[in-house]
Amino acid sequence: MNVRFLALGLALAAAAHAPAQAAERYWVRDVAVIPADTDEVLSHRDVLIEDGRIRRIAAADAQRRVGDARVVDGRGKYLVPGYVDAHAHIATEGAIRDSKDPAIKGLDLGAQHAYDRQVMLSFLKAGVTGVANLGGSPGSDEDLLRLREEIDAGRAVGPKLYVGKRINGPRAAVAEKPDGQPVPASKPEAPTTAADGIVAVQRAKQRGYDFIKPYQFLNRETYQAVVEEAKRQGFITTGHLPELGCATCADRAFAFAHPMTNLAHTEELARFARIGSDLAPAEIETLAKAVADSGLSVTPTLITLKTIVAMYVQREVPAVPKGWLETVDPVTRLEWTAPANRYLSQAFRDQEGADRFSAGYDFSRVLTRALWKRKVPLTVGTDAALPGLPFGVSVLQEMVELREVGLPAVEVLRAASINAHRLFDPQSGSGAVREGERANLVLLDADPLADIHNAAKVAGVFAQGRWLSIADIDRQLSEGEAFEQELQRQIEQRKAAAGS
Structure with a gap:
């Protein structure tokens, strides 16, 4: 590793590990507060933030003494709950170490x-102060568990992290048409028995995961055991519905009789209903009622489906919002291109049902509205960094999707904040902008209730009670440009060597 790269890494580390308590008290002066747990807007308020909590919300008073608190000018601005991505797959150094791609594996990332x-x-x-990671490689999970503790302790800057453990069986265990290959022996890492499914949950508890993600290739017996053991261990569950159609698979009634806490996609419900021109409105209503009756909440991930459809139709990754491509690191950019991007492959286009992707997106939009009308709690999730969906801004894109299917702006704001807090961290408050709540907040330059696009006009955030203006964030991102240029150089060097 060259000396300049090492020096840069040390400088970044010093900034990253600066104590979060450097300025413990803040007064946000004369701001409009949108608590989001009601429809009200509290105009002209002073907000005191101390030790990571909202200590006081009072009528604005220019004469009020603030002592040693740092003043944040809120005039003409709006204070809202911090956004949460309820479905992400966070890129980490651990994922790079686990990669099998020769252009990525073994990259010099510094220390x-x-x-x-x-x-x-x-x-x-993007104003995202909370992120739920729905499973990754073993190295990636270890990296995130470490990073979660660093952020919680104030030694690193970032959103509140919720790290999920994905539990899945081998695909062959639920094959509708067995190809003659034997099903691998059950083990906790890929369980096909209830006993191993229970052990997998218990190990996740011991390791300190925040929630469980059941995946679709668990057979009926194991799926039920994982969901029930997770509940006994105090975990919430958010993931995929089980497969249908094989001898050991679930059926629709079973899945709703043994529900997870949350469903990770409305797309999952496509396998539980007819999709296409023959989809009757009554079928959507029947499905929405089944979800509501089961007590499930849902993360629609409409922007995920929209982006996949765009790649299928246009044969390229759709353009990301202006100014955001610069935040996408060189490793992720590589994974967005062929052949790493499976959505651009011919095999993806040739799979059965590919011609119905657009219908699936339409189905999910209509179903999402039906779920909302039945008061099913919705959360905002993105599946980032799926190709075309950068971390952060994709949350804002999903908020627009929910607004466009008919949710009022305040309901979109709740889905992006309060509902996710209640799902992943129910013991730590509501997530609303109220006295006593944790200070994970976004300060906006315009009213998101007047136009949901204003949710993207971020003036700054309080992350774990620490204020970062958008200028601070942009400056720190720019300090990492040389680091990312070095990564790009390494990748290009490897690609050139592979082509020679």
């Missing part, structure tokens, strides 16, 4: 976690 730091800043730039 100061500058890569992870850049990703965390990308979330904050």
Whole structure:
């Protein structure tokens, strides 16, 4: 590793590990507060933030003494709950170490976690102060569990992280048409028995995961055991519905009789209903009622489906919002291109049902509205960094999707904040902008209730009670540009060597 790269890494580390308590008290002066747990807007308020909590919300008073508190000018601005991405797959150094791609595996990342730091800043730039990671490689999970503790302790800057453990069986265990290959023996890492499914949940508890993600290739017996053991261990569950159609698979009634806490996609419900021109409105209503009756909440991930459809139709990754491509690191950019991007492959286009992707997106939009009308709690999730969906800004894109299917702006704001707090961290408050709540907040330059696009006009964030203006975030991101240029150089060098 060259000396300049090492020096840069050390400088980034010093900034990343600066104590979050450097300025413990803040007064946000004369701001409009949108608590989001009601429809009200509290105009002209002073907000005191101390030790990571909202200590006081009072009528604005220019004569009020603030002592040693740092003043944040809120005039003409709006204070709202911090956004949460309820479905992400966070890029980390651990994922790079686990990669099998020769252009990625073994990249020199330095020793100061500058890569992870850049990703965390990308979330904050969009006002995302909480992220749920729905499973990754073993190395990636270990990296996130470490990073979660660093952020919670104030030694690193970033959103509140919720790290999920994915539990899945081998695909062959639920094959509708067995190909003659034997099903691998059950083990906790890929369980096909209830006993191993229970052990997998218990190990996740011991390791300190925040929630469980059941995946679709668990057979009926194991799926039920994982969901029930997770509940006994105090975990929430958010993931995929089980497969249908094989001898050991679930059926629709079974899945709703043994529900998870949350469903990770409305797309999952496509397998539980007819999709296409023959989809009757009554079928959507029947499905929405089944979800509501089961007590499930849902993360629609409409922007995920929209982006996949765009790649299928246009044969390229759709353009990301202006100014956001610069936040996408070189490793992720590589994974967005062929052949790494499976959505651009011919095999993806040739799979059965590919011609119905657009119908699936339409189905999900209509179903999402039906779920909302039945008061099913919705959360905002993106599946980032799926190709075309950068970390952070994709949350804002999903908020627009929910607004466009008919949710009022305040309901979109709740889905992006309060509902996710209640799902992943129910013991730590509501997530609303109220006295006593944790200070994970976004300061906006315009009213998001007047136009949901204003949710993207971020003036700054309070992340774990620490204030970062958008200028601070942009500056710190720019400090990492040399680091990312070095990564790009390494990748290009490897690609050139592979082509020679």
